[in-house]
Amino acid sequence: MRDGPTRATLPVIVASATLTVMAGAVLGPVVPGIQDGVGVSESLAGLIITTHGAFIVLASPIAGALIDRYGPRRPYLAGLGIYALGGGAGLFIDSFLPLLASRAILGVGVAFVYTAITVLIYDLYRGDRMDRALGLRSGANSAGAAVWPLVGGALGVVSWQFPFAVYLLAVPLGVVALAAIPNTGRGGSDVATDGDGLSAATERSGALGVLRRRPALLAVYLLYFAANALLYAVVVFYPQLLTGIGIDSSFGIGLYLSANGIAGGVAGVLYGRLKGQFGAHPLVAAAFGLWIVAFALATVVASPLEAFAPVVLIGVGIGLVFPSTFVWVESLAPTAQQGQFGSYVAMAGYVGQFVSPVAFGPLVAPFGVRAVFAAAALVAVVGLASFAAAVRR
Incomplete structure (x- = not known):
């Protein structure tokens, strides 16, 4: 019931x-x-x-x-x-x-x-x-x-x-x-029907079968993985950049990370209204654009005031991408298996958080911490191009 x-x-x-x-x-x-x-x-x-x-x-x-x-x-x-x-x-x-x-x-x-x-x-x-x-x-x-x-x-x-x-x-x-x-x-023996008219029993052929039939799900998981990896490039490496411009207290660093979270929170609260006006695809494309600008700015910021702009822009992008990911999983995953395919979102996100310092960290010693943000900007450029190509298809 x-x-x-x-x-x-x-x-x-x-x-x-x-x-x-x-x-x-x-x-x-x-x-x-x-x-x-x-x-x-x-x-x-x-x-x-x-x-x-x-x-x-x-x-x-x-x-x-x-x-x-x-x-x-x-x-x-x-x-x-x-x-x-x-x-x-x-x-x-x-x-x-x-x-x-x-x-x-x-x-x-x-x-x-x-x-x-x-x-x-x-x-x-x-x-x-x-x-x-x-x-x-x-x-x-x-x-x-x-x-x-x-x-x-x-x-x-x-x-x-x-x-x-x-x-x-x-x-x-x-x-x-x-x-x-x-x-x-949800649960029990009810047979649900998804948006393509297929019964849940048909879709229970296995996760790989669903992913082969709906490869866009893999793109959604990759998007969530990349967003978390880019977010943690900020969490892990931005404090080092701040130290280089004279902000070395834990409270001062916390203010910048809090600004990132607040910006994401505001974007999330406004997400329903923005999606209704523009649609999810333009919002995600805009998020990639914000990330490109933000990480490029992080390579050149020289003052404490300037350093707020990158974290705010990155936070806004996160606030647009995260709910879009869940919206697409709901629309793409078979109704009777939304728990299973929703769980893969969590997996993709936490793997992205783990991989981020491993992937970006080796750049710090030879090139300095700003190289991390240059690489992140490049990742965002590739992400935007890949997203645009996927939408066209």
């Missing part, structure tokens, strides 16, 4: 979206404290920030399969519980390996929440309302990237373990979600 959304449904979904980005962002400012607290090197302390991402990639297909089988509500609620358990455990753990294990558990919880809220939006909203909901979800992610590091830094002044308490917000959110998140009718 399918129930409709209540007035509280979308706010709960949007709040859950901030949790997925908070998983790593809230601990960024306290990495030195973690290093001292558990007695490990800086690189091992960094694993506390990144391990959950690996488990998001591993657990996402499982989450997607369960969502398609049972509907998104139960996996979503279970994900919130796992999230609170894995994240909040850091309050009580003071040794490295148990803390690392708790971060793996957190990653599983994020995978379930991330994909479940995608499918909840697909199931509960249609047309302009879905566009608006996806835009708000993207805006919440960007806003979380701006706010949660500030919260983590403030709590970290008291103790390196205090920021882990923020993960327990998933508990009251889960209590509210019990009432606010309805059953959507």
Whole structure:
């Protein structure tokens, strides 16, 4: 039986979206404290920030399969519980390996929440309302990237373990979600029909069969991968550029990264209106154009004021691309397998975040940090040309 959304449904979904980005962002400012607290090197302390991402990639297909089988509500609620358990455990753990294990558990919880809220939006909203909901979800992610590091830094002044308490917000959110998140009718033995008139049973021939029939899905995943890789070129390397122009305090650097998140949040909030006026394809093309200009500017900025422009433009582009990705997955993936194919979006994004410093990092030593942004501008040029060619086809 399918129930409709209540007035509280979308706010709960949007709040859950901030949790997925908070998983790593809230601990960024306290990495030195973690290093001292558990007695490990800086690189091992960094694993506390990144391990959950690996488990998001591993657990996402499982989450997607369960969502398609049972509907998104139960996996979503279970994900919130796992999230609170894995994240909040850091309050009580003071040794490295148990803390690392708790971060793996957190990653599983994020995978379930991330994909479940995608499918909840697909199931509960249609047309302009879905566009608006996806835009708000993207805006919440960007806003979380701006706010949660500030919260983590403030709590970290008291103790390196205090920021882990923020993960327990998933508990009251889960209590509210019990009432606010309805059953959507997905799952069970119902045979759905997708936009091409094919039954879900026909489409269940396998993911590879669907991808062969709908190669545009691969392009969507590549787009999301590239957007995350470019975003993390900013997150990882822009602080080095800022240091070179005299901004070396963690608070000052945080202001620039927050500006990036705020810009993405504003673009996400406006996404539904912009898509209704221009369409998704022009918005993504515009995002590539913004990225080309932004990364080119990053190669020449010389003052603190000038340095704001690249991060703001990159953030706006992210706020346009992320919801467009989810819109296209909803339209391209078979209805009965939207959990599965929605989970691949999470995988593409987190792999892009991981690959970014590996791909761009080798340029820093021989050419300087600005070479990273020159390379990123070139990637954006290639991306725009490839996107234009794909749209023409």
